Amino acid sequence: MKIPLPPVHLPDEFVALSQEYDDGTRQPAEPRNAATVVLMRPGSDGAPEIYLLRRHVTMDFAGGMCVFPGGGVDPRDDDASVAWAGPSPATWAARLGVEEDVARALVCAAVRETFEESGVLLAGESADTVVADTTGEEWEADREALVSRELSMTELLNRRGLVLRTDLLGTWSGWLTPVFEPKRYRTWFFVALLPEGQRTRDVSTESSEVVWLPALTAADEADAGRLAMLPPTYLTCLEVGRHGSVEAVVEASRDRTVEMFTPTVEPLGEGWTLSMPDPLRPLVAERRG
Numbered sequence: 095m096k097i098p099l100p101p102v103h104l105p106d107e108f109v110a111l112s113q114e115y116d117d118g119t120r121q122p123a124e125p126r127n128a129a130t131v132v133l134m135r136p137g138s139d140g141a142p143e144i145y146l147l148r149r150h151v152t153m154d155f156a157g158g159m160c161v162f163p164g165g166g167v168d169p170r171d172d173d174a175s176v177a178w179a180g181p182s183p184a185t186w187a188a189r190l191g192v193e194e195d196v197a198r199a200l201v202c203a204a205v206r207e208t209f210e211e212s213g214v215l216l217a218g219e220s221a222d223t224v225v226a227d228t229t230g231e232e233w234e235a236d237r238e239a240l241v242s243r244e245l246s247m248t249e250l251l252n253r254r255g256l257v258l259r260t261d262l263l264g265t266w267s268g269w270l271t272p273v274f275e276p277k278r279y280r281t282w283f284f285v286a287l288l289p290e291g292q293r294t295r296d297v298s299t300e301s302s303e304v305v306w307l308p309a310l311t312a313a314d315e316a317d318a319g320r321l322a323m324l325p326p327t328y329l330t331c332l333e334v335g336r337h338g339s340v341e342a343v344v345e346a347s348r349d350r351t352v353e354m355f356t357p358t359v360e361p362l363g364e365g366w367t368l369s370m371p372d373p374l375r376p377l378v379a380e381r382r383g
Contacts, residue, residue, distance in 0.1 A: 112359040115273040122273035128281040129204035130164025135288040163211035170246040172199035179221035180261030206247045213295040217256040226291030264347025268354040269326040309335030
């Protein structure tokens, strides 16, 4: 089911379906924990550019949509033995609003999914280094082994003598899929800079194409109907784009904590729309004039 960008009026069937969940006629699907990463680099004017993948139209969740790299947590992402650098799992737990084991799994999933879907690896030989090139045949074999689940993130790091650079991630937001969706995710959004020397590659088996775009240009393209986005992606583009530089985005992420937000149906004029976090409403109102 395609969800319109905010604050578009919802079709009647959205409203009727939502009411069936509200009154207990239907029971919502159990959400799965997931992590997604807004991978950034500075544009020609210094403003943030973001990396987007267009999911295959045949995908059963968000088919045809432009998304950030990410996906569901693998049970093996919660591994206390993983080589770790940066803020502790306890610190991440406080930032993400979860238990320590869940925080460790989410951070590991964020790094793993970014490598699987873009070829970018947030890891280094020490706490103050980062791998410079992940494009060789051996790297690609490891990436494919991660995708197929033949290899876990812990095993990859141990094999290569690397540590997870959790300090290269910033906390951004949390979104829970609306109750009326048949497939639901509880998704934590992170931000990260493209490490120096690394480059993204069109490697994801779940996407039909990838692109780097200025964050606000991506929102413009969505407004014009040339890019399809779910509301959390669109709103994240707006919020990231209002910062003048990638450094400003990273700085803004340092003090953030996540409060999971679930869009609900709310009145809009004589019709209905999906709700959004109150701090984001002015950003949308400004664009709509």
